[in-house]
Amino acid sequence: MSPFATPRSAAEPVDHLPYENTPRPVAAMAARYPNGLHIATHRHRRAQLLYAIEGVMQVTSETGAWVVPPTRGVWLEAGLDHAVQMSGDVQMRTVFVEPSAALALRARTGVVDVPPLLRELIVAAIDVPLDYAPGSRDEHLMQLLLAELNSVPQLPLHLPWPRDARLRAVCDALLASPHDDRTITEWARQFGMSEKTLYRGFSRETGMTFGRWRQQARLLLALKRLAHGEKILGVALDHGYRSQSAFTAIFKRHFGVAPSAFYN
Numbered sequence: 001m002s003p004f005a006t007p008r009s010a011a012e013p014v015d016h017l018p019y020e021n022t023p024r025p026v027a028a029m030a031a032r033y034p035n036g037l038h039i040a041t042h043r044h045r046r047a048q049l050l051y052a053i054e055g056v057m058q059v060t061s062e063t064g065a066w067v068v069p070p071t072r073g074v075w076l077e078a079g080l081d082h083a084v085q086m087s088g089d090v091q092m093r094t095v096f097v098e099p100s101a102a103l104a105l106r107a108r109t110g111v112v113d114v115p116p117l118l119r120e121l122i123v124a125a126i127d128v129p130l131d132y133a134p135g136s137r138d139e140h141l142m143q144l145l146l147a148e149l150n151s152v153p154q155l156p157l158h159l160p161w162p163r164d165a166r167l168r169a170v171c172d173a174l175l176a177s178p179h180d181d182r183t184i185t186e187w188a189r190q191f192g193m194s195e196k197t198l199y200r201g202f203s204r205e206t207g208m209t210f211g212r213w214r215q216q217a218r219l220l221l222a223l224k225r226l227a228h229g230e231k232i233l234g235v236a237l238d239h240g241y242r243s244q245s246a247f248t249a250i251f252k253r254h255f256g257v258a259p260s261a262f263y264n
Helices: 017-021 116-125 137-149 165-176 184-190 195-206 210-227 232-238 244-255
Strands: 026-033 037-042 047-061 064-068 072-076 082-097 110-113 158-160
Touching: 017 026, 017 082, 026 116, 026 137, 047 116, 047 210, 064 072, 064 110, 064 210, 082 116, 082 137, 082 210, 116 137, 158 210, 165 184, 165 195, 165 210, 184 195, 184 210, 195 210, 210 232, 210 244, 232 244
Parallel strands: none
Antiparallel strands: 026 082, 037 082, 047 064, 047 072, 047 082, 064 158, 072 110
16 A cells, blocks of 8 residues: 555556667656546666656655655656656656666665756756767767766655554554654554554664654655645644644754745
């Protein structure tokens, strides 16, 4: 099950094969998806950079989820099983990178910043033909795109997902009620575990403490709401914070900017 919302609809398959089978190492395509649409679990032979000009993407795998706000991107390593959920109408741009070319990059699966130069290169790459000529301007553009990909910083927008069924049930409950402020002792009791078992399970399977995981989940859920223009105070209260200032302080400590500045 996805760590986030249940999809309302499923996408028709998009023909990626021309972009994956081109003899050139880099190819780019554009697509538009409506709000709530879900692309079921699948994989690609090539590595991918997914970038949304508008809308929020939630990318999930067996081991976790990434929330991808507009104007950010997510790098997916070749062969990764993943699903994508759209929140808001999404204008997606996808860059496909041949595995041999991707190996030369330092990029690892995760959400990345997309600076202005990389953004313009992605937009320009959409118009590059799949069989661009070696030594041409188009090839130089694609090579520059790869070089820029190698230098973008990753962003802390990942929510790791445990394997244990009981821990997953706890995670589902936390995501369904992000305002719920019960202690780890109370959550452990509800799911028939000791506090020590729950604490150790989270640390072992997610690399986070229970409290840190809950905070990360709240922040990522809040990001989705903020992306659609909702008021900061309402988002803060709905996600378990006692005031807008408390939410802003934690948000700024985690992301480096205030909620009001994140999408600017």
